[in-house]
Each structure stands twice: as structure tokens, then as C-alpha cells.
Amino acid sequence: MPGRILAMAHDAVPHVVNAVVLLMVSSLHGSFSFSFSSLHPASRSLHLPSHTPSIRKLSCFDGMRNSLRLSSMKLADDRENTTDLVNLLRDFRNGIHQEDESKLIFDAQLSSKDRALLHEACERLGLGHESFGQNEERRLSVWKIQTADRLEDIENALRIEKTAARKQWEEAMAFxxxxxxxxxxxxxxxxxxxxxxxxxxxxxxxxxxxxxxxxxxxxxxxxxxxxxxxxxxxxxxxxxxxxxxxxxxxxxxxxxxxxxxxxxxxxxxxxxxxxxxxxxxxxxxxxxxxxxRLLQGTRKCRNLGGDSKQILDMMFENDLDDMVLLMSETFVRLNLEQKEALNTSQQFKLEFFDSMLNQEQRDAVEKCCSPQKTSVLPIQLIHGPFGTGKTKTLVEIIRQRIKLDQRILVCAASNAAVDNLAIGLLRADPNLQLARAGLPERVDEQLSGVTLAALQKKEPSAALSKSLFQQANEELRVSEKWRRSTNGAAIRREARKESRELFRDARQLQKEAVSATLRKVRILCGTLTGFVSALQEARDDELVLFDAVIVDEASQALTAAILQTLPYVKNQTKQSVYSHLPRMILAGDHRQLPPTVLAEDRGARTVLQSTIFEELMERDGGGLGGNKAIIRLDQSEIVARAQNLVSANLSEGNLGGQLWSQTLFRQYRMPASLMAFPAASFYGGLLRPECQNAGGYSYLNCSDESETSLLLRKTCLFEAIDTAGAGFDEETVTSAAPTEGSRSSSAVLVRDFSTLNREQAELTLRIVRELVEVWNIPPHDIGVITPYNAHASLLRERMQSDACMQSIDVSTVDGFQGQEKVAIVFDSVRSNADCEVGFLSDYRRINVALTRAKRKLVVVGDSATLTSDPVWAAFWDWAAMPGSGDAESFSIAYRSYYE
Incomplete structure (x- = not known):
């Protein structure tokens, strides 16, 4: 029968030592076979011809998904589509339709381009991969990596990264x-x-x-x-x-x-x-x-047990069916009365605190909080592209879990993201028992009253501790007064002994204050590395354990940073209908920038920049756009998608939830004209614009001035100004600044080469002045972003001499991730005869640059240079195409610098 697989059902295949299982596939184009052998774990492999059509899965769960039955497999035969091979890798990673094979081998007919794409897919899926053989006999081998090996790889990469940071610093010092x-x-x-x-x-x-x-x-x-x-x-x-x-x-x-x-x-x-x-x-x-800290936390994960070990196994090791069967044991242990209540009672139906959540946001909340809707797996992901209400959704999830009398650890990769979520929680409910860990000076002033330091000061033991610390300090001062005295050495020894004893007693009292504070806290918020130090001083081990961990900006976090949270997950000793709710919830957008990595070693960079969020999203279908997003970029398809989005001719696609992920796809930040290109390029054209008007700032706010004298057009919310042919040549300069592309507050200062463009900077300044003086947009609502530190420094320096621009936020693209402004001017800098675009070729950096604006976006760049990159080529094609926007205020404008 053409297009059908003839095979035994998954649960009917017996495990027989030395057995070789053959699955014969017939299709319109002939037949092929693949096999695996259980002679020895190291020898198990699945041999595939390069034209293998994708095996797509249809999974069926009985009851509360306490068992997995793979009921059928469908053949999608398209030899030219690399997506099919990526789907096959995804099924292999998840253990779909397999027994115990540990390796795939692709035959030699793969093109070098397809092989490169499959190597990239393996990185995203957390698979080991290697090409071997010469010339026409070159093949691709793919295998699964055990948890212990993954942890060792992470530790080695962290050591290399630490050494690279130190080396850069030492080189800067030496010269x-x-x-x-x-x-x-x-x-x-x-x-x-x-x-x-x-x-x-x-x-x-x-x-x-x-x-x-x-x-x-x-x-x-x-x-x-x-x-x-x-x-x-x-x-x-x-x-x-x-x-x-x-x-x-x-x-x-x-x-x-x-x-x-x-x-x-x-x-x-x-x-x-x-x-x-x-x-x-x-x-x-x-x-x-x-x-x-990251190394220490990763080493701890080698000895995890209980619920923390289940989370770690889902991250790195378990196949899909293994995970479901493992977690279903929780459901099996429920008594008959509990099972009946779960299936029939209305008491488990969620009552939402926020009635304004859309359907996808509600679905995400239910998967994380409802025992009737959860997947029973220990991790749940939320893919939240720009402007889709990810923070709003997380606030609801946290409030629902607190309602269940749980303690929640809330983390993020940056202080700004932690503060944003904590402020959202307190605005929703000022009575939440929330504490913000970390340096008070790095915390938003709106949270100054709920920092751990502020809350600890309210404890009686804190006042006594402070007094003892002051006495100890005074003893040290006294000891120094006797430095030159004849019998000063003995006096100093006695004073320092007294000081040490006072310090010891003061620290014990300080720990009591910490413990007393943590006993009252139901939500602890902190960065992924900062929260650890806050818990180290607790005297009671129970105070450092939490029922669930929620991580925002998970796509920007090193996997090692997320591993820091696992030792703090509480083991559930008492089973209830809520026992199989997810213990870890990760939210982010893997289409935006990954963590900053300094190491030049290719292996270390790959390990550190491949985040667990992206890996789990790719294993569950890839999120919004999935296979449509960034496999092979088709310039004309991107342009067509962008036009459809502006004209509200929305394509159909696989939206919403998969097994362990939920995608938010209704975008509220910007109107369709600003959203169209990034949505078409990076999200498969599947984002839905819900912001239907310009609101607040449009051409109606502009001063009455002749448009012929202006750089910007009053009727346009998006403008691309092309400097090709203007002679605005870039310069390479030496600077000592945080490493290019860094978002860390503790980035290494190095002597490095950076790029700036003086003439283009002057054009950008004219545009910014026009936004303030003609569009009447307050300076604090305007952001100027650029790829390079040197160019950002030049713009800041020039703006300081102009009173109307001193409060405008100027930053690199990397530094601006996670922020938004009413108006954004993006200065791309690059303009050279060799058409080099540098790290602007990273589509995730392009995505961040083009998605920060709420109402007005101006892109300034040299199309002759930028179009050497396929994404930028599609951008300029779309911007310059007649009719790329409608005739109303959402229109899009392209103009040359000479116009």
C-alpha cells in the first residue's frame, strides 16, 4: 500500500537479545529499510538512506495520559524537504517508534548543505553528531548523549569560558x-x-x-x-x-x-x-x-534524586514514552476516590484571577496549574514571542500555584526581568508574601521595601546582629592604634580575638534573621545566580526548598544557570491530585538572542549557547512557526508572508499547544505594519496582530511643518532609509569596553576592535531630533539601538551636547533585549565595499532590533552592504516593494538618502 508503514505496534514489539527488527516501508517511489540491533548498546544504530521520508507521529493518551500508546505512523514523502529529515531527528531524540537504538547513520547521498543543516538541527535537539568518510562516501552519524556526559560537557565549557574571560582581561592589562x-x-x-x-x-x-x-x-x-x-x-x-x-x-x-x-x-x-x-x-x-557558582551548581546535579532527578532526566535523557510512563506513576498511586474526583468534579476547574487573559494564555495557565489539563510531565514551556503577554501569563500561573499553598522560586537571566515579574505580581496582589533576593542597589526602587535585606531588618535578631558587627569593627580599629606600641602585638592579638568572636555571634544572629524572613516568604524572586547566595545563610534546610521553579527569559539563560535551581526543588512525599503538576516552568523566546559567550573554542561556544529552553522547544515541535521558521530561508516567501500580515490575509498554521509547550501568538505591542517582517521571517507568519491602531503617537501628533523639509513621513509608522551610495563608510576603531555583544553587568572590559560610522550617526541624530521636535515624542519614549559599542558611544557623546536628547536611551541591540520604547531608531552601521555585515547576520539579532518599537520604527542602513545577507535582502525587498503597506496610518515607507 503506497505511503503506508507495515510494522508492529510499539507496545507489541518484544525485547529479544540479539534480535534485529526490520521495518519495511513501501511508497510510490519504491521501498527502503532501516534496522537496529540490540547486540550491544554501543552497536545499536539506525541506518537511513538520505531520501528517507519523515515518519510523523500520532500519539494517543488514555485517561489522564498515564500511558502512551503510539497508535499509528504516517509517511510524508517529500525527498526535497529538509524539514522531513529534521522531523526524523526529532522523533529519534524523543524515542518515538523506537526500541533502544542509540545511533542514526545517514547515507552518503546527503548534500553538504543538507548535512550542515542537520548538524545545526542536532545542536538544537541536544544530539551528538559527526560527519565521517571522504568525498562521495561522507556520511553523518547521530547519537543520544547521556546525562552524565552532558553535565561533563557543560562543566568543561564553563572552565573554558572562565579561562577566556580571564585571558581577555590579562591581555588588556599587559598591553x-x-x-x-x-x-x-x-x-x-x-x-x-x-x-x-x-x-x-x-x-x-x-x-x-x-x-x-x-x-x-x-x-x-x-x-x-x-x-x-x-x-x-x-x-x-x-x-x-x-x-x-x-x-x-x-x-x-x-x-x-x-x-x-x-x-x-x-x-x-x-x-x-x-x-x-x-x-x-x-x-x-x-x-x-x-x-x-555555575560550576558548583552543575556538579551538584550529578547527585540529584527524587523530583529534581526527574526534571534533569526530562532535560537530557529520557525518551518521550519513558517520561510519560515515569510521571504516570504519580497518577497510578492516587486512590480510587481521588481519581474519580479528578475525572468528574468541577472543583478542579480554574477560576482565573485575570479575566482578560486570551485563550492561549489560559491554556498555558491550565497546563501549569490544573490537574485536569496538565501533561503530567515535570517541565512545562511557554513560548512567548515579543508582545504576546508572557509576563501577564506568568503572573497568573504564580498566583494560581500560591492558591494551592505552594512556595515558588521565581528566577530570570537578568535583574530587569526579575524586577518586571515581581512588580507585575505585586500590582496584581499587593498582599503577596514576596521577597526579592539580590543586591538592593540593583533592584528596582519600586521593590525596595520587599528586598530580603529590607525584610530581614524587621527581625529582632537583625538589630542585635548589627550592634555586634559594629562592636567587632570597633575592636579592629582599636587593635590598629597599638601597631607601633612596645606591647602592641599582644594587645592587637587580644582585640582581634575579641573581634572574631563578636563577628561569629553576629553572623549566627544574622542567619536567624534570614531564616525568620524566609519562613514568611511564599515567593522568592532573584536572578539565576543571585538567589543561591540568598539561601546559603538559611539555618533550616526546608526553607530553601520550593514546590515549583519558574524561569523567565529562559532562552537567554545558560543551561548551567537553570541547573542551579534543581537542588532547591522539594520532593513530594504526600501524593495528591496536584502531585503531577509541572515542577519547573520555563518561559522565553528562542528566536531571540541566546546567552553571551566569550570563549573562542567552538565546542565550548556550542555547548553554552545551546540552551535547554531551545532544545526542549525543538523536541516539542519548535514553537511558533516550527518547521516553517529558519530552515531554508526563501526570500520571496518572506516578502509574501509580510505582505499578507499587513493586509490581514493571515495564513493558517499549527498554533498553540504541543505536549509540553504552549505558544502565545497574539501580539499586543505593535500594529501589523511593524510586526509584519519579523513575524514572517522568524515565526512562520503565524503571529496575530491584536494592536490595531497606532494609539498615542501617530502623524496626527506631528507639528504643522512641510513634509518636504522632513526626513520622516508623517503617515508612516515604519520607515527604511537607505544610505547606499551616500559614501557613509564605516570605520574600525580600538576601544576598551564590555565585550561586543555582551548583555552582562559584569562583562569583561577588553581592548577590542569595534565599528562605527560617523556620517550615518549624524543622520541618525537628525532623525531623533525630528522625532522629538516634530513628532512630539518625549525623549524618554525614544530608543536608539545599534550593533556596536563604539557607535553607541559616539551617539551618546553627541547627544550629551543637545539638551533635547540627553535623556534618550542609547544601547547596543544585545543590551536592549527585553525592553521596548514608543519609537525606535535602528542604526545598522555597516557600509563597506566587501559587503561584510559581521554579526548582523545572526537572525536573532535582527529579530531583537526590529521588535522593540511600539509605534514608530526607523531603520537606517546601507542596502548595498546588508543585502549580502539573505534575511536583510528580504527586508529591503519588502520595504522597497510598492504597496507593502496599506494607505492608512499603518503604511510602510522606503526612501533613499538622496530623496
Whole structure:
């Protein structure tokens, strides 16, 4: 029978040692076979000809999905479609229609392009892969990787990344003169120690002021809250280097004009080799603490058990049917009365706190909170493209889980994302028992009253602890007064002994305050690395365990960072109908930028940039657009999709939920004209625009001025200004700045090459001034984004001389991810005879750049250079095409710089 597979049902295949199972497939184009052998685990392999059609799955779950029965398989025969082979890899990764085979081998007829695409797909799916053989005999081997090997790969990659960060920093130190280092913001010379205070857990806050004879020199030190620093000292050769003395490393907690507050573990008098304790020098330092925490957390995952181990297995190892059968044991253990109630009772139907949630948002909430709707798997994913209400959905999920009397750990990759979610929770319910972990100085001021530090101060033991810390500090001061006395050594020893005892007692009282605070907290919010330090001081192990972990921005987080949360997942000892709700909920958008990685080693970069969010999304169909998004880019198809979106001719597609993921596809940030191109290019044309009017800022707000004198058109919300042929040539410059493309607050300062374009910057400034003066858009509602640090610095410097533009936010694309503004100007910078676009070729960077605007987007770029990239070529084709927008206020405009 053409197009049908003749095979035994999955659960009917006996496991026989030394057996070879053959599945014969007939089709219109002939037949082929593939086989696996169970002679030995290492030898199990599935041999496939390159034209193998995709085996698509139809899965059937009985009752509460407590068992998986693979009821049928359908053959989709399309030899030319690489998507079919990707689907086959996905089925292999999930264990669909297989017994125990551990390897796939593709025959040699694969083209090099298809082989490259399959290598990329393997990275996204978490599969091992290797091409072998020569010339016409070159083949592709694919295999599954065990959890222990995955953890080892992550640890090795983290070590390489830590070394790369340190190496970049050391190279910058070695080749820089002191005046260069200071001018570049890498060195702070001769800062005066203005004051020293004891803080929580006996650490010391050094308040540093600038040298009065060198007024303004402190403002050049390129650090911000959270940045690591190290005490600097001169080497014998006269160069400044990091001090190796104990207690030399600290971090910035606040910056003000002319002063800095730095936290150190010791008092200045306790640091060896400081010649003058009244004046010190600092170096910006690489962040080794974060890498050490990630390594430690990853090592802990080797010994996980219980519910945490189930989450880890779903991440890395278990096949789909294994996962469902494993989790169904929870359901099986329910008694008959509980099962009957679950199937019939209305008491488990959710009552939503937020009545304005759309259907997909409600579906996501139900999968995470309803025992009648959950997939029974330990992880649930939410794919939330730009403007689809991901934060709103997570707020509802957290409130529903709190209603079940659960404790929730809420994390994200950045402080901004954590604050955004915490603020959303408190706006929805100000009475939530929520605490924000982390440095108070790095937390949004709206949350200042709910930081752990603020809440701990309310505990009685905290006041006593503070008093003891102050006494201990005073004992240290006393000891130093006797430094030159005849019998001073004995007096100093006694004073320091007394100080140590006071510090010990104070720390114990501080831990009591921490524990008392955590007992009252139902929601703990913090970054993926910051929350760990907040829990280390708790005295009761139960206080550091949570019923569920929710991670926002999971697509921007290193897999190692998400692994940090697993040891803090509580094991469920009492079974109930809620026992099989997901224990980990990850939300993000893998079509946007992944984590920043510094290492040049290709293997380490691949391991670190391949996030667990993307892997799980790809295993479950790929999210919005799925196979339609970025497999082979078809320029004409992208243009057609974009036109359809603007004209509301929406295509049909697979929207919403899969097995362990739920996609949000109704977009509320921007109207269709701004959404059209990124939606068509990166989401399969399946985003739905729900923002149907320009609202607030449109051409109706413009001043009465002749359009012929303006750069921008009053009737357009999206404009592309083409500088091709204008002679706006880019420049390569040397700069000392955070690593290009970095979003971290503790990014390594390096001497690096960056790119700027002076003439194009002037054009961008004219556009920004017009948005303020003609469009009447307040400066704080405007963002200017660009790919390169040097160009961003140039724009900031030029704007500081213009009062109307001083409050405009200027950032790199990477730094602006997660933010939005009413109006965005994107300056692409690149313009060169070789048509080099640099890392603008990363489609995820393009996606972020084009999706930050709510009402007005202006793209400035050289089409002659940018069209060497297929996505940018499609962009300029679409922007320049007549009729690419409608005749109303949503229209799209292209114009050359000469027009």
C-alpha cells in the first residue's frame, strides 16, 4: 500500500537479545529499510538512506495520559524537504517508534548543505553528531548523549569560558599603559577611602571618593552596580596589576558622581601589601564568582534524586514514552476516590484571577496549574514571542500555584526581568508574601521595601546582629592604634580575638534573621545566580526548598544557570491530585538572542549557547512557526508572508499547544505594519496582530511643518532609509569596553576592535531630533539601538551636547533585549565595499532590533552592504516593494538618502 508503514505496534514489539527488527516501508517511489540491533548498546544504530521520508507521529493518551500508546505512523514523502529529515531527528531524540537504538547513520547521498543543516538541527535537539568518510562516501552519524556526559560537557565549557574571560582581561592589562587604562575605564587611580562601615554578614562597605587634585577622574572608571573589582598594586616593572592578597576582591554596590561604594570581605587594615590605607587603586575585574557558582551548581546535579532527578532526566535523557510512563506513576498511586474526583468534579476547574487573559494564555495557565489539563510531565514551556503577554501569563500561573499553598522560586537571566515579574505580581496582589533576593542597589526602587535585606531588618535578631558587627569593627580599629606600641602585638592579638568572636555571634544572629524572613516568604524572586547566595545563610534546610521553579527569559539563560535551581526543588512525599503538576516552568523566546559567550573554542561556544529552553522547544515541535521558521530561508516567501500580515490575509498554521509547550501568538505591542517582517521571517507568519491602531503617537501628533523639509513621513509608522551610495563608510576603531555583544553587568572590559560610522550617526541624530521636535515624542519614549559599542558611544557623546536628547536611551541591540520604547531608531552601521555585515547576520539579532518599537520604527542602513545577507535582502525587498503597506496610518515607507 503506497505511503503506508507495515510494522508492529510499539507496545507489541518484544525485547529479544540479539534480535534485529526490520521495518519495511513501501511508497510510490519504491521501498527502503532501516534496522537496529540490540547486540550491544554501543552497536545499536539506525541506518537511513538520505531520501528517507519523515515518519510523523500520532500519539494517543488514555485517561489522564498515564500511558502512551503510539497508535499509528504516517509517511510524508517529500525527498526535497529538509524539514522531513529534521522531523526524523526529532522523533529519534524523543524515542518515538523506537526500541533502544542509540545511533542514526545517514547515507552518503546527503548534500553538504543538507548535512550542515542537520548538524545545526542536532545542536538544537541536544544530539551528538559527526560527519565521517571522504568525498562521495561522507556520511553523518547521530547519537543520544547521556546525562552524565552532558553535565561533563557543560562543566568543561564553563572552565573554558572562565579561562577566556580571564585571558581577555590579562591581555588588556599587559598591553596598556596606566594612562590608557585609566582613560579606557579599566583603572581607578588613587581613590580616597572616605568611610568604612560594617554590613550584613560582617562584610565591609568601603566608600571611595575621588582625588581632589584630579577632579572628575572617577567618572571614567567603567563600572556599575554589581561589577567585580580588585585592589591594584604596582609590579616591579611599574605596571599596575591585580593584588594577590587575601580580601582583595570586591564588587560595586553603588555609583554616584565623585564616589563609589564597594563591598569587601575585610577591613582596609586587614589587607596585606596596601601601602596607604587612606588611598587605594582599583582594577575592573573579570567575574570569576559567577563561573564558580555555575560550576558548583552543575556538579551538584550529578547527585540529584527524587523530583529534581526527574526534571534533569526530562532535560537530557529520557525518551518521550519513558517520561510519560515515569510521571504516570504519580497518577497510578492516587486512590480510587481521588481519581474519580479528578475525572468528574468541577472543583478542579480554574477560576482565573485575570479575566482578560486570551485563550492561549489560559491554556498555558491550565497546563501549569490544573490537574485536569496538565501533561503530567515535570517541565512545562511557554513560548512567548515579543508582545504576546508572557509576563501577564506568568503572573497568573504564580498566583494560581500560591492558591494551592505552594512556595515558588521565581528566577530570570537578568535583574530587569526579575524586577518586571515581581512588580507585575505585586500590582496584581499587593498582599503577596514576596521577597526579592539580590543586591538592593540593583533592584528596582519600586521593590525596595520587599528586598530580603529590607525584610530581614524587621527581625529582632537583625538589630542585635548589627550592634555586634559594629562592636567587632570597633575592636579592629582599636587593635590598629597599638601597631607601633612596645606591647602592641599582644594587645592587637587580644582585640582581634575579641573581634572574631563578636563577628561569629553576629553572623549566627544574622542567619536567624534570614531564616525568620524566609519562613514568611511564599515567593522568592532573584536572578539565576543571585538567589543561591540568598539561601546559603538559611539555618533550616526546608526553607530553601520550593514546590515549583519558574524561569523567565529562559532562552537567554545558560543551561548551567537553570541547573542551579534543581537542588532547591522539594520532593513530594504526600501524593495528591496536584502531585503531577509541572515542577519547573520555563518561559522565553528562542528566536531571540541566546546567552553571551566569550570563549573562542567552538565546542565550548556550542555547548553554552545551546540552551535547554531551545532544545526542549525543538523536541516539542519548535514553537511558533516550527518547521516553517529558519530552515531554508526563501526570500520571496518572506516578502509574501509580510505582505499578507499587513493586509490581514493571515495564513493558517499549527498554533498553540504541543505536549509540553504552549505558544502565545497574539501580539499586543505593535500594529501589523511593524510586526509584519519579523513575524514572517522568524515565526512562520503565524503571529496575530491584536494592536490595531497606532494609539498615542501617530502623524496626527506631528507639528504643522512641510513634509518636504522632513526626513520622516508623517503617515508612516515604519520607515527604511537607505544610505547606499551616500559614501557613509564605516570605520574600525580600538576601544576598551564590555565585550561586543555582551548583555552582562559584569562583562569583561577588553581592548577590542569595534565599528562605527560617523556620517550615518549624524543622520541618525537628525532623525531623533525630528522625532522629538516634530513628532512630539518625549525623549524618554525614544530608543536608539545599534550593533556596536563604539557607535553607541559616539551617539551618546553627541547627544550629551543637545539638551533635547540627553535623556534618550542609547544601547547596543544585545543590551536592549527585553525592553521596548514608543519609537525606535535602528542604526545598522555597516557600509563597506566587501559587503561584510559581521554579526548582523545572526537572525536573532535582527529579530531583537526590529521588535522593540511600539509605534514608530526607523531603520537606517546601507542596502548595498546588508543585502549580502539573505534575511536583510528580504527586508529591503519588502520595504522597497510598492504597496507593502496599506494607505492608512499603518503604511510602510522606503526612501533613499538622496530623496
Amino acid at each position: 596598556s599603559e596606566p594612562n590608557e587604562m585609566e582613560a579606557a575605564g579599566m583603572l581607578l587611580l588613587n581613590a580616597r577611602i572616605q568611610n568604612v562601615d560594617v554590613t550584613d554578614f560582617g562584610r565591609f562597605k568601603w566608600t571611595l571618593a575621588e582625588d581632589a587634585s584630579r577632579k572628575g577622574h572617577m567618572t571614567r572608571f567603567n563600572v556599575k552596580t554589581g561589577s567585580p573589582v580588585v585592589l591594584a598594586q604596582r609590579s616591579k616593572s611599574g605596571q599596575w596589576q591585580a593584588s594577590q592578597a587575601s580580601g582583595s576582591f570586591g564588587f560595586i554596590i553603588s555609583t554616584r558622581r565623585g564616589s563609589l561604594d564597594v563591598i569587601f570581605e575585610v577591613h582596609p587594615d586587614q589587607v596585606e601589601n596596601i601601602e596607604n590605607t587612606e588611598s587605594i587603586s582599583l582594577l575592573a575585574s573579570p567575574d570569576s564568582v559567577t563561573y564558580d
